[in-house]
Amino acid sequence: MPNTPTPSWTVGDLTVHRIDEVPLPPATGPWLLPDATPEVVAGQDWLRPDFADADGVLRLDSHSFAVVVDGLRVLVDTGIGNGKQRANPAWHDLRTDYPERLAAAGFPPDSVDLVVLTHLHADHVGWNTRQVDGAWEPTFPGARYLTTRAEREFWAGYPMDEARAQLFRDSVLPVERAGLLDLVDVPAEGLRIVPGLRLLPTPGHTPGHVAVELTSRGRTALITGDCLHHPVQLAHPAIGACVDIDPRRSAATRRALLASLAGTDTLLLGTHFAPPTAGRVLADGEAYRLRPVPPTAGESGPPVGADGAR
Numbered sequence: 001m002p003n004t005p006t007p008s009w010t011v012g013d014l015t016v017h018r019i020d021e022v023p024l025p026p027a028t029g030p031w032l033l034p035d036a037t038p039e040v041v042a043g044q045d046w047l048r049p050d051f052a053d054a055d056g057v058l059r060l061d062s063h064s065f066a067v068v069v070d071g072l073r074v075l076v077d078t079g080i081g082n083g084k085q086r087a088n089p090a091w092h093d094l095r096t097d098y099p100e101r102l103a104a105a106g107f108p109p110d111s112v113d114l115v116v117l118t119h120l121h122a123d124h125v126g127w128n129t130r131q132v133d134g135a136w137e138p139t140f141p142g143a144r145y146l147t148t149r150a151e152r153e154f155w156a157g158y159p160m161d162e163a164r165a166q167l168f169r170d171s172v173l174p175v176e177r178a179g180l181l182d183l184v185d186v187p188a189e190g191l192r193i194v195p196g197l198r199l200l201p202t203p204g205h206t207p208g209h210v211a212v213e214l215t216s217r218g219r220t221a222l223i224t225g226d227c228l229h230h231p232v233q234l235a236h237p238a239i240g241a242c243v244d245i246d247p248r249r250s251a252a253t254r255r256a257l258l259a260s261l262a263g264t265d266t267l268l269l270g271t272h273f274a275p276p277t278a279g280r281v282l283a284d285g286e287a288y289r290l291r292p293v294p295p296t297a298g299e300s301g302p303p304v305g306a307d308g309a310r
Contacts (some may be wrong), residue, residue, distance in 0.1 A: 005297050006018065006019070006101070006104060006105040006297065007020075007275070007277065007295035007297065007299045008105075008295055008296060008297040009221065009267060009269070009278055009293065009295055009296055010296045011214055011215075011216055011219045011220065011221045011267060012215070012216025012217030012218065012219035013216045013217055014067055014068070014069060014196065014214055014216045014219075014221075015067065015068070015297075016065055016066075016067045016214065016221055016223075016269065017065065017066045017067065017105040017106075017107070018063050018064075018065060018269075018277055018295070019063055019064040019065065019066055019075075019079075019098065019101050019102050019105060019107070020061070020063045020098075020101055021061075021062040021063050021064070021079040021080060021094075021096055021098045021101075021127075022061070022062050022079075022080065022094060022096050023059070023060075023061050023062075023274070024060040024061060024062060024090055024272070025090050026057045026058075027090075028058070028060050028090060029057060029058030029059075029060060029230070031242065032060070032229060032241050032242060032243070033058065033229060033230060033232065033233075033239055033240075033241060033242075034242055035236070035238075035239045035240075036058060036230065036232045036233075036236070036239050037056070038055060038056025038057070039056070040056075040232065040236060040239075041056035041057075041058065041232055042056050043235075044232065044235045044289070046289050046290070047231060047232060047235075050274060050275065050276060050292060051230065051231045051232070051273065051274055051290075052232070058230050058232065059274035060229065060230060060272045060273075060274060061272060061273070061274050061275070061277075062079050062080055062123055062272065063079065063271070063277075064076060064077050064078060064079055064102075064127075064271075065077070065212075065223050065269060065271075066102065066105055066107045066112075067214060069194055069195075069196045069197045069214065070194040070195045070196055070197070072113040072114050072194060072197075073107055073111055073112050073113045073114070074112075074113065074114045074115075074116060074197065075102075075107065075112050075114070075115045075116070075140070075143075076115075076116045076118065076212050076223050076271075077116070077117060077118055077124040077125075077223075077225065077271060078115060078117070078124065078125055078126055078127035078128050078139070079098060079123060079124070079126050079127050080094055080122065080123045080126040080127075081094065081125075081126025081127045081128070081129070081130070081170075081171060082094050082095055082096060082098070082126075082127075082130065082131075083095070083130075083131055084122070084126055084167070084170060084171070085166055085170075086122060086163065086166075086167070087163040088122070091122060091123060091126075098127060099127075099130075099139070109139050109140050109141075110140075110141065110142060111142070112140040112142065112143045113142065113143055113144070114143055114144055114146060114193075115128070115140055115143050115144070115145045115146065116146050116147075116193075116197075116199070116210075116212055117145060117146065117147040117151075118147075118209060118210050118211065118212065118223075118225025118226065118271070119147070119151055119205065119206040119208065119209040119210070119225060119226060120147060120151055120152070120155055120168075120172060120206070121167075121206070121226065121243070122163075122164075122167040122171070124225070124226070124271075125167065125171040125172060126167075126171055127139050128140075128145065128171045128172065128174075128175050129170060129171050129174050129175065135174075136169075136170045136171070136174045137174060137178075138174060138175050138178050138180055141178075141180075143180065144180060144182050145175050145180050145181045145182065146181075146182050146184060146193070147181070147182075147183065147184075147208070148183065148184055148185070148186050148199070148201075148208035148209075148210055149183040149184065149185050149208070150185075150186075150203075150207050150208030151206060151207065151208025151209065152181075152183050152208070153208075154206065154207045154208060154245075155168070184199070186199050186200075186201045186208075186210055187201075188201060190213065196214060196215050196216055197212065197213070197214060198212075198213040198215070199211075199212060199213075200212075200213055200222075202225065202227035202253050202257060203246070203249055203250075203253060204227065204240075204244060204245070204246050204247070204248075204249035204250025204251070204252065204253045204254075205225075205226045205227055205241060205243075205244050205245065205250050206226075206245050207245060207246070209225060209226065209227060210225065211223060211224055211225055211227055211257070212225070219265065219267075220264075220265070220266045220267070221266065221267040221268075221269055221278075222261065222266055222267070222268055222269065223269045223271060224268065224269065224270050224271050224273075225271050226241065226271065226272070227250070227253055227254060227257060228254060228257075228268075228270060229241055229270075229272050230270075230272065230273065231270070231273060231279070231289075231290045233254060234258060234281065234284075234287065234288040234289055234290055235284065235287050235288065235289060236287065237251060237254040237255045237258060237287065237288075238251050258281055258288045261280075261281040262281045262282060262283045262288055263281075263282065263283060264280070264281070265280065266280065266281070267279075267280065267293060268280065268281055268290065275299060276292045276293065276294045276295065276299065277295075278292070278293045278294075278295070279291050279292045279293050280293060
């Protein structure tokens with residue numbers, strides 16, 4: 001069981017916990033965001049030392065966020081998962097203490113009421129299931145799993161390679177067979193799930209991608225999912241991920257979202273942002289930068305990867 005406090009942020013009466021899974025290896029940045037070259041990164045001093053190293057190598061993590069909203073115990077995205085057969089070696093057959101970290105934050109799997117999936121990529125649905133007696137079973141048997149109808153229907157008609165088909169077999173279809181997957185339609189203005197929790201359409205990375213807005217007592221936080229992978233995209237919103245389904249739409253979504261956040265008090269929580277993970281968006285010339293906001297409860301050291309390195 002982890003013996004360090006779970007990093008968390010206060011948003012009005014809400015406490016948002018970061019549930020660490022694993023830091024992603026240095027090779028992730030050049031693969032995922034190929035236009036974020038060391039030269040581009042070096043032009044943004046504010047990215048160092050938290051979000052990039054001195055050589056311009058991006059730092060990225062895999063984690064979830066957990067929060068109690070309107071009496072519901074909510075988990076946003078479920079990471080990569082343990083024991084999953086993945087083509088990406090950084091995701092393959094992991095053995096992490098993610099469930100113990102959840103429990104240490106006060107969210108043992110059996111207590112979770114709602115799992116919000118920003119989209120259906122392998123590193124966001126992995127802990128949907130865990131292996132029980134050789135079969136993949138829902139990790140959160142008392143929860144409703146929520147994603148958008150547009151997202152599920154897109155992948156239902158998409159010609160999948162074996163790697164993507166595998167992630168659906170082990171992390172999506174078992175939840176569907178258990179009757180736990182709920183599909184929702186999210187209009188342009190967003191969809192309130194319960195008071196204090198709203199889904200905002202942020203398409204481009206995938207067609208049905210959503211960000212998650214949390215509000216309480218006049219305070220707001222926004223969990224990005226993958227409409228933003230790294231803070232370098234604040235400085236260069238045109239930089240997209242190699243796996244964006246619609247790169248042009250993804251860039252347009254990023255620009256609109258950042259413009260709406262700049263200069264506000266909204267706390268931006270990046271699903272792949274390395275610690276300190278959160279910040280406020282500031283205008284910076286014709287683009288933006290992030291002013292980091294450290295956790296209000298203990299920042300634990302980053303979990304150690306399989307290679308023993310961050």
